[in-house]
Amino acid sequence: MKKYCEEEDVAHVPYSPERYSEETMLKKSKDFYSLMNQRRSVRFISPEPVPREVIDQVIHTAGTGPSGAHTEPWTFVVVSDPEVKHQIRLTVEEEEEMNYRQRMGDKWVQDLSKFRTNWMKEYLDVAPYLILIFKQTYGILPNSKKKTHYYNEISVSISCGILLAALQVKKKKITWPFEK
Numbered sequence: 001m002k003k004y005c006e007e008e009d010v011a012h013v014p015y016s017p018e019r020y021s022e023e024t025m026l027k028k029s030k031d032f033y034s035l036m037n038q039r040r041s042v043r044f045i046s047p048e049p050v051p052r053e054v055i056d057q058v059i060h061t062a063g064t065g066p067s068g069a070h071t072e073p074w075t076f077v078v079v080s081d082p083e084v085k086h087q088i089r090l091t092v093e094e095e096e097e098m099n100y101r102q103r104m105g106d107k108w109v110q111d112l113s114k115f116r117t118n119w120m121k122e123y124l125d126v127a128p129y130l131i132l133i134f135k136q137t138y139g140i141l142p143n144s145k146k147k148t149h150y151y152n153e154i155s156v157s158i159s160c161g162i163l164l165a166a167l168q169v170k171k172k173k174i175t176w177p178f179e180k
């Protein structure tokens with residue numbers, strides 16, 4: 001019986017990670033902390049253009065994340081078209097209004113009141129790019145059967161964390177929170 005294997009025959013690349021002195025490790029870990037500690041969740045987004053290559057590069061970085069059985073169960077979609085961004089905003093706002101008014105409940109809404117968040121997402125029009133992240137709960141094999149994506153939720157979540165870290169290269173805020 002023919003077995004389906006997605007991988008091509010490729011040459012083995014030996015793993016040879018760079019090694020650092022203790023002094024360098026400490027400096028690198030402090031520098032990385034300092035970079036990450038500048039991250040903030042904001043809802044005011046600059047319209048200043050960002051090179052598309054930078055967006056592609058941070059997504060490449062997000063794609064280096066570990067995933068169940070190396071299934072890489074994520075899809076990143078970059079949106080820059082103003083009309084598409086606006087349609088996304090309208091859809092998100094409609095859902096979020098229902099979240100705040102019906103689904104979340106009084107306690108949750110009360111817990112969020114100090115952050116002064118609401119369902120209005122004008123920054124979805126303002127940001128030069130939106131990065132939409134999709135979780136692939138399963139894949140499709142060449143024989144059309146389903147391919148199991150183990151731990152797909154946590155794999156995508158880890159990848160989102162790496163994306164956030166990679167976005168710290170920016171001059172100005174790009175966008176977080178991701179909208180649910």
Ligand SMILES: NC(=O)C1=CN([C@@H]2O[C@H](COP(=O)(O)OP(=O)(O)OC[C@H]3O[C@@H](n4cnc5c(N)ncnc54)[C@H](OP(=O)(O)O)[C@@H]3O)[C@@H](O)[C@H]2O)C=CC1
Nearest residue numbers: 036037038039040041042043112115117176177178179180
């Ligand atoms: N749309 C959604 O469904 C969701 C949205 N969110 C949003 O994400 C937010 C949480 O994200 P998070 O990144 O943790 O929030 P913040 O941006 O508030 O915190 C990020 C970091 O910044 C530090 N920090 C924040 N304000 C200051 C300040 N004034 N001075 C010094 N340091 C500061 C925090 O320090 P320290 O750790 O010391 O406090 C933390 O390390 C929520 O408030 C919510 O708005 C989260 C989940 C879902």
Ligand SMILES: N[C@@H](Cc1ccc(O)c(I)c1)C(=O)O
Nearest residue numbers: 096112117118119177179180
């Ligand atoms: N998704 C909504 C509600 C929200 C907001 C902040 C937050 O920390 C949490 I948890 C939920 C929104 O983005 O407004």
